[in-house]
Amino acid sequence: MAVKQVQIIGGGLAGCEAALFLANCGFPVTLYDMKPDQYTDVHTQESLAELVCSNSFRSDSLANAVGLLKAEMRLMGSAVMDAADWTRIPAGSALAVDRVKFSQFLTERILGHPDIQFISKEVTEFEPDESGIYTILAPGPLATIGLTTFLRKLTGESYLKFYDAIAPIISRDSIDEKKTFMASRYDKGGADYLNCPMDQETYMAFYRQLIDAETVILHGFEKGGKLFEGCLPVEEIARRGLDALRFGPLKPVGLRHPETGDVFHGVVQLRAEDREGQYFNLVGFQTHLKQGEQRKVFRMIPGLENAKFERYGSMHRNTFINSPELLNADFSMKKFPSLFVVGQISGVEGYLESAASGLIAAVSIVMREKGIENRAFPETTMLSGLSRYISTPKANFQPSNAIFAMVPAPETRIRGGRRVRREFLSNRALTALKIFIDKNPVLVN
Numbered sequence: 540m541a542v543k544q545v546q547i548i549g550g551g552l553a554g555c556e557a558a559l560f561l562a563n564c565g566f567p568v569t570l571y572d573m574k575p576d577q578y579t580d581v582h583t584q585e586s587l588a589e590l591v592c593s594n595s596f597r598s599d600s601l602a603n604a605v606g607l608l609k610a611e612m613r614l615m616g617s618a619v620m621d622a623a624d625w626t627r628i629p630a631g632s633a634l635a636v637d638r639v640k641f642s643q644f645l646t647e648r649i650l651g652h653p654d655i656q657f658i659s660k661e662v663t664e665f666e667p668d669e670s671g672i673y674t675i676l677a678p679g680p681l682a683t684i685g686l687t688t689f690l691r692k693l694t695g696e697s698y699l700k701f702y703d704a705i706a707p708i709i710s711r712d713s714i715d716e717k718k719t720f721m722a723s724r725y726d727k728g729g730a731d732y733l734n735c736p737m738d739q740e741t742y743m744a745f746y747r748q749l750i751d752a753e754t755v756i757l758h759g760f761e762k763g764g765k766l767f768e769g770c771l772p773v774e775e776i777a778r779r780g781l782d783a784l785r786f787g788p789l790k791p792v793g794l795r796h797p798e799t800g801d802v803f804h805g806v807v808q809l810r811a812e813d814r815e816g817q818y819f820n821l822v823g824f825q826t827h828l829k830q831g832e833q834r835k836v837f838r839m840i841p842g843l844e845n846a847k848f849e850r851y852g853s854m855h856r857n858t859f860i861n862s863p864e865l866l867n868a869d870f871s872m873k874k875f876p877s878l879f880v881v882g883q884i885s886g887v888e889g890y891l892e893s894a895a896s897g898l899i900a901a902v903s904i905v906m907r908e909k910g911i912e913n914r915a916f917p918e919t920t921m922l923s924g925l926s927r928y929i930s931t932p933k934a935n936f937q938p939s940n941a942i943f944a945m946v947p948a949p950e951t952r953i954r955g956g957r958r959v960r961r962e963f964l965s966n967r968a969l970t971a972l973k974i975f976i977d978k979n980p981v982l983v984n
């Protein structure tokens with residue numbers, strides 16, 4: 540059987556990861572990037588796999604979800620992790636790199652690889668289901684207008700978004716549930732929401748802190764960007780007037796305390812993030828507030844005084860597709876199975892997560908071509924968690940970093956606190972991944 544060709548559009552973190560994995564497995568790869576002739580608003584280096592902002596890949600600890608993702612990627616022979624480990628600089632428990640050396644390391648690997656042809660070109664269209672060829676689309680969150688226009692035609696008008704709006708996620712064991720109650724508005728459906736009620740005095744104090752809190756500095760290309768009325772930052776809603784929040788994310792109507800029958804001045808609703816209900820997101824709390832300010836202000840909400848943030852809220856200029864509608868778990872399109880969409884544009888968030896999605900797509904192509912039926916990563920792994928996240932239907936799909944809410948809860952109660960519990964989840968994942976790799980020697984490149 541002839542080895543299929545793979546074309547990859549975008550030589551960022553996801554594209555480079557996929558290109559090197561596939562080429563190392565013997566697949567002929569053509570990688571397109573518009574650099575060095577053309578740049579997005581944030582890319583400045585000539586080399587590929589550019590880190591556009593921070594030079595940190597965040598925590599390297601197994602008590603952290605992205606630490607687990609790193610460990611899994613290292614086991615899978617990730618080129619991005621290899622480059623990061625070679626160009627690492629001291630940064631405590633974080634994995635930070637020399638950004639120029641990191642990017643050069645991967646660029647040299649790409650340009651020097653006998654099975655990779657690099658073409659410098661802006662791609663604005665392609666054949667989505669050309670026979671004998673796989674396409675991996677990895678143009679990043681600032682993909683060019685020419686390409687996004689084409690993607691919009693391919694996926695449908697409503698499937699492409701240009702701003703993300705991420706609400707914070709809090710671990711349930713840090714919520715004081717004596718101060719909250721479970722209910723749905725007007726008792727519709729089950730008692731699915733965890734509600735944090737506020738009296739007028741608490742509401743006023745919260746409102747004042749929220750409008751005075753410090754926000755992050757926006758990048759030049761994000762300033763003046765039009766925000767959708769339906770997903771304004773929570774602090775922006777508050778600035779519109781004293782009661783604006785009470786008609787928005789703190790709307791109290793239809794929410795009575797199930798035991799006392801009390802009604803409230805404002806109610807913050809939290810919705811479960813995972814099947815087991817270990818993590819909850821603050822509904823409608825997308826925000827530009829700095830992380831320290833989020834801790835300070837959101838801990839004023841009754842029941843959240845000791846809240847532990849699994850993920851902070853944020854808002855970015857970010858092009859991404861409605862993946863749960865469009866993609867399979869291996870990041871291939873439901874409509875065009877030989878077309879994969881990876882990286883930040885697929886709805887994962889972060890350098891490592893972007894690279895991981897490229898790896899997942901590359902692994903799927905290798906396994907498909909080797910005729911392996913059971914291609915899914917073990918469900919306890921973070922790689923599987925990311926796959927599930929982008930392919931499971933959600934009411935309002937928003938990009939996400941790797942978080943422990945993406946993997947199944949422990950089968951039994953783990954004592955010893957949050958760190959011990961997380962390390963248990965990591966060790967469980969790594970054991971399962973080692974077995975998966977042993978069973979699939981084609982993946983060792």
Ligand SMILES: Cc1cc2nc3c(=O)[nH]c(=O)nc-3n(C[C@H](O)[C@H](O)[C@H](O)COP(=O)(O)OP(=O)(O)OC[C@H]3O[C@@H](n4cnc5c(N)ncnc54)[C@H](O)[C@@H]3O)c2cc1C
Binds near residue numbers: 663
């Ligand atoms: C301003 C900003 C700051 C960020 N900061 C961080 C951070 O600090 N930490 C973090 O973890 N994540 C950060 N992210 C999020 C995300 O992790 C990065 O954007 C990450 O680089 C995404 O990887 P990617 O491979 O999807 O895309 P990219 O790394 O952006 O790569 C995409 C590549 O595609 C090329 N390209 C685009 N359009 C075309 C086209 N039509 N034809 C050919 N080539 C094309 C580009 O030149 C680029 O090289 C940030 C994002 C932005 C926008």
